[in-house]
Amino acid sequence: MGKSCLIAQISDPHIKAGGRLSYRKVDTANALRQAIQTLNQLMPRPDLVLISGDLVDFGHPDEYATFKQILVDLALPVYLIPGNHDDRHHLRAAFPEHNYLFQDTHYLQWVIDDYPVRLVGLDSSVPGKPYGELSEESLRWLDETLAEQPQTPTLVMLHHHPFISGIDHMDRQPLKQPHALAEVINKHAQVERVLCGHVHRTIQAQFGNTLAISCPGVSHYVSLDLTPDGPSRFQLEPPGYLLHQWSAEAGMVTHQGFIKQYPGPYPFYDANGLID
Ligand SMILES: [Fe+2]
Numbered sequence: 001m002g003k004s005c006l007i008a009q010i011s012d013p014h015i016k017a018g019g020r021l022s023y024r025k026v027d028t029a030n031a032l033r034q035a036i037q038t039l040n041q042l043m044p045r046p047d048l049v050l051i052s053g054d055l056v057d058f059g060h061p062d063e064y065a066t067f068k069q070i071l072v073d074l075a076l077p078v079y080l081i082p083g084n085h086d087d088r089h090h091l092r093a094a095f096p097e098h099n100y101l102f103q104d105t106h107y108l109q110w111v112i113d114d115y116p117v118r119l120v121g122l123d124s125s126v127p128g129k130p131y132g133e134l135s136e137e138s139l140r141w142l143d144e145t146l147a148e149q150p151q152t153p154t155l156v157m158l159h160h161h162p163f164i165s166g167i168d169h170m171d172r173q174p175l176k177q178p179h180a181l182a183e184v185i186n187k188h189a190q191v192e193r194v195l196c197g198h199v200h201r202t203i204q205a206q207f208g209n210t211l212a213i214s215c216p217g218v219s220h221y222v223s224l225d226l227t228p229d230g231p232s233r234f235q236l237e238p239p240g241y242l243l244h245q246w247s248a249e250a251g252m253v254t255h256q257g258f259i260k261q262y263p264g265p266y267p268f269y270d271a272n273g274l275i276d
Pocket residue numbers: 012014053054083085198199200
C-alpha cells in the first residue's frame with residue numbers, strides 16, 4: 001500500500017452560547033458533541049477533520065468559547081474556515097494556537113502541507129452579508145499557492161457553494177463570481193475537489209474541471225425544496241459527515257456517513273452462502 005490520507009469533513013455547526021437553541025429549535029451544541037463522538041470512533045482513524053464554516057451562529061465571542069469547549073473532545077487535528085455566520089476577529093481571538101489562521105493578516109485563508117493531500121482553506125465570508133466573495137487578492141494568492149505544488153493532490157475548501165444548487169433562497173446567497181474561482185482552479189489539475197458547506201446538505205456538481213461537493217449539516221439541513229421561490233426553511237434530517245479518502249492507487253473517493261446510529265451491521269452471508 002502506497003501513500004494514503006483520510007480526511008473527515010463536517011460543516012455548519014452554528015453553535016450558540018448558554019444552551020440556547022438555533023432558530024429556537026435546534027440543539028446545535030449537542031449535535032456537535034455527537035458528531036465529535038462519531039468522528040473519534042471512526043476506524044480507520046481520519047488523519048484530520050475539516051470544518052467548512054458557520055462554526056457559530058452569530059459570530060459572538062461567547063459562542064466561540066462554547067464551540068472551543070466542545071471541540072476539546074475531538075481527538076483529531078482540526079482545521080477551520082469561516083462562513084457567513086462567523087466573525088474573523090472573534091474566531092482568531094478564540095483560537096490563537098491555530099497558527100494556520102494567521103498565515104494571512106486579513107483573510108482566514110491558509111495552506112497546510114503536512115499531509116499527503118495538500119489542504120487549502122479560503123475565506124469567502126463578507127462581514128454582515130449572507131453571500132460569499134473572494135477578493136482578487138485571495139484569488140491571486142490561491143493561484144500562486146496552487147502553482148507551488150502541481151503534483152500534490154489538493155483539496156480546496158470554502159464556505160459558500162460555487163454552483164447553482166437549485167434551492168432558490170440559497171442560490172440568492174452563493175459565492176459571487178464563481179467563474180473567477182473556476183478559472184484559477186482550471187489552471188491546476190491537481191485540485192481533486194472544491195469542498196464547501198453553507199447549503200447544509202450533500203450536493204455534487206461539476207465545477208470547472210473538477211468536482212464540487214457540499215457537506216451535510218452536522219445538526220440541521222436546508223430543506224430539499226427545488227421549487228422556484230421556495231421559502232427559506234430547514235429540516236431535521238439525519239446529520240452527516242464526509243470522508244474523503246485519497247490513495248495513490250484509487251485517487252480521491254468521497255463517502256457520506258451519518259452521525260446517528262442505525263441498526264446493523266448485519267452479515268450478507270452465513271455458513272450456507274448468501275442468506276435467503
Ligand atoms: Fe450554515
